Amino acid sequence: MYVLTPESMAKCDQETIEAGVPEILLMESAARETAEFADKIIEEKLLNRVNYYQKSEKKKNKNFRITILVGKGNNGGDGLAAARFLASKGYRVEIVLAAAVEDLSGINKKNFELCLxxxxxxxxxxxxxxxxxxxxLKHSDFIIDALLGTGIKGQVRGNSKEIIALINQVVEEDGKKVLAVDIPSGINGEDGSVAGRAVKADYTVTMAAYKRGLLLYPGSDYAGRVEVVDIGIKEDVIAKNSKDLKLFTRSEAQxxxxxxxxxxxxxxxxxIAFxxxxxxxxxxxLLSSEAALRSGSGLVYLLTAAEVEAGIANQLRELLSIPLASSDGIIAEQSLxxxxxFSAKADLLAAGPGLGNNQATQKVIRxxxxxxxxxLVLDADALNSITDLDLLKKYDGEILITPHPGEMARLLDKSIAEINQNRIKIAADFAKKYRVNIILKGAATVTAAADGRAYLNQTGTxxxxTAxxxxxxxxxxxxxxGQGMPIFEAAALAVYVHGRSGELAAEQKSDFGLKSGDLIDLLPEVWNFLKIKY
Incomplete structure (x- = not known):
């Protein structure tokens, strides 16, 4: 599933309009889909009411109040058009304009006139x-946020800032449900940051494709349940403008x-050798080795410091361990x-988990x-042992690196905050510059390839x-x-499976009680979930 930036979404709109689809028809489609999704949510909510079956459809809808908060831009135009569709379904709809009527123009003004x-x-x-x-708002049954769209620049100001505060107040105090149109107002559609203040939505209906700000944090937390709807933009137009970024889904995993x-x-x-x-x-x-065995590996070898091997050799019966020369519990340079x-006998070498980092390990990794x-998979201390990044692009084979934000910050001499604020671009640029594949771990993990392809992941908890x-x-x-998958695809699938095992573990044990071994225990369930057969 493709992911767009606000800029690329605007290009999709423009190309569709230039191909002959009137702009007002695109807005009409967006509004109709918004109204249909709102109606679906309201039906779900009403079905939980004790007196639902005692009301006729007409009476039920007439007694259900929807307040739509509308800005002067196209997001507001979507909201105005949606108001007509919802009113036609029998709901009691009221519109609140953040701007003056005379500030409306173009198709937004036309939709306001149609509301009148x-x-x-x-x-x-x-x-x-x-x-x-x-x-x-306190007397409303449902609130629709159509104040600001994905193209917000700078901080939220004026009436919109005040209205957002009031929406969030009734959400917190009264438990009101909010549907955001395209993106919660105040969330940056490019990077998911909060522009000073943002609507905390329960649902978001977004047009044509996911926007980056709905998948990146903190925007993802503000968006709630996201529904992507078709408004008539062709898939090839969306694909062309997506900049090779997609959301990794279950269907892709399968x-x-x-x-x-x-x-x-x-x-x-x-x-495979660790x-x-x-x-x-x-x-x-042990965690890496057992996870590999639970993910289909035929043979797993562990190359580790001799004194470590002596202590763990019998803890995983299926593991083949090879002791290496060591000093003070860390592999020695002569182990290279x-x-x-030994690597000549393996299909892959994965280096780093718990490896330690000193001059000896740096020389071994070099x-x-x-x-x-x-x-080659480089993780943890293998990454921390790299002193010359140019060695990555000189490597005579394919490499996957798996840094968390702290490790990425060290590699690029940036702060962790800088890494997290621009995760997609940083991962993509690094992959291209050093000709590697990369998994940049964290909330909304990014998997990027040297050729520009990238995936965002949503599974996990x-x-x-945890350690x-x-x-x-x-x-x-x-x-x-090791089973022959191309590295980029293997990385994206592994991230999805890893996150899904975490979700299952949290469901069974809670987020508070989860440990890494639980992820391994549930890997077979994930593979079955994806219909793999052993």
């Missing part, structure tokens, strides 16, 4: 004042699942030769980048913010690459 023609009641905010509007040959053997399903673990960090390699020799050519969660992801993605 149909005898819809309206108020201007300047005539109501805050106290009267607050009372009106289409990418690696096949399982009935006559396959251990070698068929991948021989370079991981150091003194005090024996859990990380054995790592290079030696790996300078001498190997098999697919805050319970996954070892990233090690599990490394195991999943390594298993998929």
């Amino acid at each position: 023609y149909h005898n819809l009641k309206y108020y201007q905010f300047d005539d109501l004042n805050s106290k009267k509007l607050l009372s009106k 289409s990418l699942l690696p096949s399982r040959k009935n006559d396959g053997h251990k070698g068929t399903f991948g021989k 370079l991981a673990g150091s003194r005090g960090m024996g859990g990380a390699p 030769a054995r790592i290079l020799d 030696g790996i980048l300078e001498n190997l050519s098999l697919p 805050n319970g996954m913010a 070892g969660s990233g090690d599990v992801l490394t195991g999943i993605v390594s298993a998929l690459i």
Whole structure:
């Protein structure tokens, strides 16, 4: 499913209009879909009322009050047109204009005139004042936010700022339900940031495709349940303007699942090697290894410091462990030769979980980048051990790196806040510059390829913010690459599966009680959810 910026959405609109679709028809389609979605939500709410079956449809709708808050831009035009559709369904609709009537122009003015023609009641905010509007909102059964659209620049100001505060007040105090048109007012459609103040919506109906601000945080928290509706813009127009960014969905996950040959053997399903673990960090390699085994790997080898290997060798019966020369519990520089020799037998090397970071590990990671050519996954301390980023683009093979925001900040010498404020561009630019694939972890994980393709992920839960969660992801993605999947697709699928296992774990144990091992335990359920067969 494609994801658009406000700018690219505007281009989609313009190209559609230039192809012969009148602008007012696009707005009419958006309004009709908004009204249909609102009606669906209201029906769901009314079905929970004890006296629902005691009311006729006509009486039910007449007694249901909808207040639509309208701005002077096209978002407001959508709201005005939706008001007509909802009134035609029998709802008691009232419109509140944030601007003066004379400020309306073009098709927005035309839709206002049509509302007058149909005898819809309206108020201007300047005539109501805050106290009267607050009372009106408190007596409403449902609120529709059509104040500001996706193209907001700078901070929310004037009447809109005051109205947003009043909407949020009745949401908090009275539990009112709010539907936002296209995006909650005050949310930046590009990066999901709050422009000083934003509507806290329960639902958002968005036109043609997801907007980035609905998927990135904090915008995602303000959007609530998002419904993407078709307003007549062709898919090829949307695809052309999406800048290769898509939302990874269950259908894509199902289409990418690696096949399982009935006559396959251990070698068929991948021989993967983990370079991981150091003194005090024996859990990380076990989590990665077990996650790989739970994700279809045929053979999993663990190359780790000798004293670590002695302590964990028997904790995972299916694991094949190889002790490496070490010093103070961390692999020694002289272990490089054995790592290079053993990697020749593997389909993939994944380095980093719990590895430790000192001069020895830095030299080992450098030696790996300078001498190997098999697919390489670099995570955690393997990333922290890189002292020359140019080694990445010189590598004679494909690389996947899996940084969290802190690791990405170190690699680019930026703050974590800077990374999170511009996650998509930072991941895409890094992938292109250094010719790698990247999973930039965190809320709304971004997976990017060197050729410009990128995915946003929506699965997951805050319970996954726990020690070892990233090690599990490394195991999943390594298993998929080892089974022959292209690295970018394997990365996107692994992120989805990782998040989905977290969701299942949270459902069963709660976000508060989730630990990384729970994700591994539920991986078989996720694979079954995606209809994979073992």
